Amino acid sequence: MSDHEQQPLPPTSRLSGDALPPVEQHAQQYETVRNAHETELIEDYVELIGDLLRHRGEARAADIASRMAVSQATVSKMIRRLNELGLVTSRPYRSLFLTEEGHKMAETSRARHDIVLHFLRALGVRDTTARIDAEGMEHHVSDETLAIMQRFTEKHQP
């Protein structure tokens, strides 16, 4: 080590933040996030299709494209995937429908989404912001946290 190069500082040079978690636990944090990201988009599609069916009576690819701010080609490709996964049934130029499994996923997702949204509002977050945050947060909230959020909302917003 003869060169006068940039050297790591001693570990005591700063004392903010928590300690590093043990490697296995730390690894699990990131793994869980990666897993969530694998299903996230699927869930959002299925949830949106469910919402469109409920509120509009039908779910067309074009609506999904504009509501997601994505090209119709992107939606078309995704619908094929949802089909292969057995979550939707689709026939060209007809409304999409959810399979039994798709319907279950839509309900679960919507329930979770609502809990997070209502929680944020109960916390005091403005509606528009709450909606944006909830859209991303919903996929990363454990059942444990979800339950706590629900209780909080009930207590603070009768």
Place this chain on the structure above:
Amino acid sequence: MSDHEQQPLPPTSRLSGDALPPVEQHAQQYETVRNAHETELIEDYVELIGDLLRHRGEARAADIASRMAVSQATVSKMIRRLNELGLVTSRPYRSLFLTEEGHKMAETSRARHDIVLHFLRALGVRDTTARIDAEGMEHHVSDETLAIMQRFTEKHQP
């Protein structure tokens, strides 16, 4: 419309959940999430490098690989990207270091991460769960919500 096929239900058949937001607002929700996902991994790398530097004095690719539960090849590739983005400096078989910009990003990310983590703990979430949830949520929490979380934590955990 001559065939007796599956028909959309009338929009009034169920009345749960909120109404659909206007298209532009709805679109913005998804766009914000997509944007967050673009920077998410970069932030996690930079934050982890910062944490390793602070707590261990050095940040080696191998540590990142095991803490993220990802192959070394993946880390190696990512480090090249971080380099190109001007966030880290690296020389083979030496510790990584953060550039000025990288350091700033690491601090910002850690601060945000800590706020979310402490908030979840203050809410009553168990530590392990809170850590997992925070890892994913942190990237989807607006400044507005962040501020509210911080105030909440201060009030409920002196």
Place this chain on the structure above:
DNA sequence: CAAATAGTTTAGCCTTGGCTAACAATTATT
């Protein structure tokens, strides 16, 4: 009913973020 408009699909391209396998360089052990 013909033409215009709107909706849908397909093909082909790109980036990101994973992986494995093979190789290279450094560091540790005997």
Place this chain on the structure above:
DNA sequence: AATAATTGTTAGCCAAGGCTAAACTATTTG
């Protein structure tokens, strides 16, 4: 010093999720 073990890089593969452009189908309208 030689060998072993660890660490890092590179090449090449893959899937997901975007995009545009072009073609096709359905619906609406003049």
